[in-house]
Amino acid sequence: MNAEQARASLASTFGVEVAAGVPMVVTVAPDRWEELARYAKETVGCRFFNFLTAVDWKEQGLEVVARVDNLDDNVGLMLKTRLAPGVTNCASLTPVYRGADWMERECFDMFGIRFDNHPDLRRILLEDTWEGHPLLKSYAVDTPHPPYR
Amino acid sequence: MLDQNTTTRVEMDWSGPERLQMNMGPQHPSAHGVFRAIVTLEGETVVAVDAVIGYLHRCHEKLSETLTYAQYPSIASKTDYVAAMTSEFAYVMAAEEIGKFEVPKRAQYLRVIVAELQRIASHLLWLGTWCMDMGGALGGGATIFLYCIRERELILDLFEALVGARLLYGFFQVGGTRYDIPDGWAQKCRETIAVIESRVDEYEQMLEDNAFFLARARGVGVVSRELAQDVGIAGPLLRGSGIDYDLRRNAPYSSYQDFDFTVPTEKDGDCYARYKVRMQEFRQAVAIIRQALDKLPAGPISSRPALKSVAQIRIPKGEAYARVEGPRGEVGSYIISDGSAKPYRMKWRGASFSNLAILPHIIPGHKVADVVAIMGSVDPVFGEVDR
Numbered sequence: 001m002n003a004e005q006a007r008a009s010l011a012s013t014f015g016v017e018v019a020a021g022v023p024m025v026v027t028v029a030p031d032r033w034e035e036l037a038r039y040a041k042e043t044v045g046c047r048f049f050n051f052l053t054a055v056d057w058k059e060q061g062l063e064v065v066a067r068v069d070n071l072d073d074n075v076g077l078m079l080k081t082r083l084a085p086g087v088t089n090c091a092s093l094t095p096v097y098r099g100a101d102w103m104e105r106e107c108f109d110m111f112g113i114r115f116d117n118h119p120d121l122r123r124i125l126l127e128d129t130w131e132g133h134p135l136l137k138s139y140a141v142d143t144p145h146p147p148y149r
Numbered sequence: 150m151l152d153q154n155t156t157t158r159v160e161m162d163w164s165g166p167e168r169l170q171m172n173m174g175p176q177h178p179s180a181h182g183v184f185r186a187i188v189t190l191e192g193e194t195v196v197a198v199d200a201v202i203g204y205l206h207r208c209h210e211k212l213s214e215t216l217t218y219a220q221y222p223s224i225a226s227k228t229d230y231v232a233a234m235t236s237e238f239a240y241v242m243a244a245e246e247i248g249k250f251e252v253p254k255r256a257q258y259l260r261v262i263v264a265e266l267q268r269i270a271s272h273l274l275w276l277g278t279w280c281m282d283m284g285g286a287l288g289g290g291a292t293i294f295l296y297c298i299r300e301r302e303l304i305l306d307l308f309e310a311l312v313g314a315r316l317l318y319g320f321f322q323v324g325g326t327r328y329d330i331p332d333g334w335a336q337k338c339r340e341t342i343a344v345i346e347s348r349v350d351e352y353e354q355m356l357e358d359n360a361f362f363l364a365r366a367r368g369v370g371v372v373s374r375e376l377a378q379d380v381g382i383a384g385p386l387l388r389g390s391g392i393d394y395d396l397r398r399n400a401p402y403s404s405y406q407d408f409d410f411t412v413p414t415e416k417d418g419d420c421y422a423r424y425k426v427r428m429q430e431f432r433q434a435v436a437i438i439r440q441a442l443d444k445l446p447a448g449p450i451s452s453r454p455a456l457k458s459v460a461q462i463r464i465p466k467g468e469a470y471a472r473v474e475g476p477r478g479e480v481g482s483y484i485i486s487d488g489s490a491k492p493y494r495m496k497w498r499g500a501s502f503s504n505l506a507i508l509p510h511i512i513p514g515h516k517v518a519d520v521v522a523i524m525g526s527v528d529p530v531f532g533e534v535d536r
Contacts, residue, residue: 049381053496071394099381102506125203125535134211141215
């Protein structure tokens, strides 16, 4: 599927505006997150899982961002979903992409987002006893470090 | 084979053959850094791997929110310190894309030259350490390692002459490069790449005529096309699995479209295929550097006036994801700008992080001795895994 076909089919399937551009940005509600990823993989052909991360928009809530690519047709999609303020649960993409495993663990580690149905959701970069989630805007960059062990 | 249960621990009520849990790392010489693999063994065969990373985590993403667009590029060096030029490259490209900075043609070519030199230096370190991992099979083990380090020194000498540093450079800046090449540098560079080109042939002879090397590399650690994309591995690993994809050709940046080069791919997806891809990339990198030196345009190396303060570069609100083809694959920087002098959010897509995530999928079923061969063939740099 080329970029223009992908744009049109995503816009009609999910009923959202998809601006043309590189990469195309598709934003859906959290309840369609996994469905969007599955559609991107199976219909648009974005089989390459690039990365998954989040952005803390403070009182406007957390946003989960994933980037997937169709390497054959050179189509890149930036998938986004905005969680409601205070919500830290999100559907996991691990049933769709195996690469989401470590990326979601990192996202949980850094933002405290709990990915439902993730098979092994534990911290990946920080130690298990770490308090807080450093990439939240509320986490001060000079937060005192608890003594090691 | 054992895909579905590889990242979880071993079940407690196991009633099959005796199982043993063994730590490899975090200070294992073959780990290429601080990496701990908790492997579960049945006899000599690995049945599960739990990869423990994060020993080198410095939270670059938080750090970058506190540093300006003028300050961070030289810090970006420290994510992947074996290929420091690459990470600086991705970061400044993302900032330039949002800020719509023009980069002068000369600076674009200089960027290509250092990026390709860096690829050679990085692949040399990979080849040397990987062959050392394979140890006794190569008749003394450290031979290739010493040869590779010898050649890598030549490139570090070039970098030292260019920026004054041998490992972490600060060569890139938003809008161009910080340094221009000194007198005589281009000639020295040509001589160096000619030496390297001839040495690569020597390495290939030494290794590919060695039955032990072939036995340890062929058919070991096979990654299928489908798994490669699903996990998101990149660079030589992806191309070793038969996927013909290289950002320098598929999404050209910094004038890569001006150069003739081929993208080597191999079909087998094993350690040997990854080795083959990298060996051919040496020669392609040399070819690109030659063309860039031949065609190096005259002109300025930066498109903006010099700074009076580090907070002077401001880029408008917006976001961009810029990516470059590093020695280990796609290195990307996703910047969200709120219009101030620092990013609101910056995400590193570290190639090594995604590449390392393949290990739990391919190691089970192999013997312990193969674990080091597979790990080395992935070429992880832990500064980039942990960021």
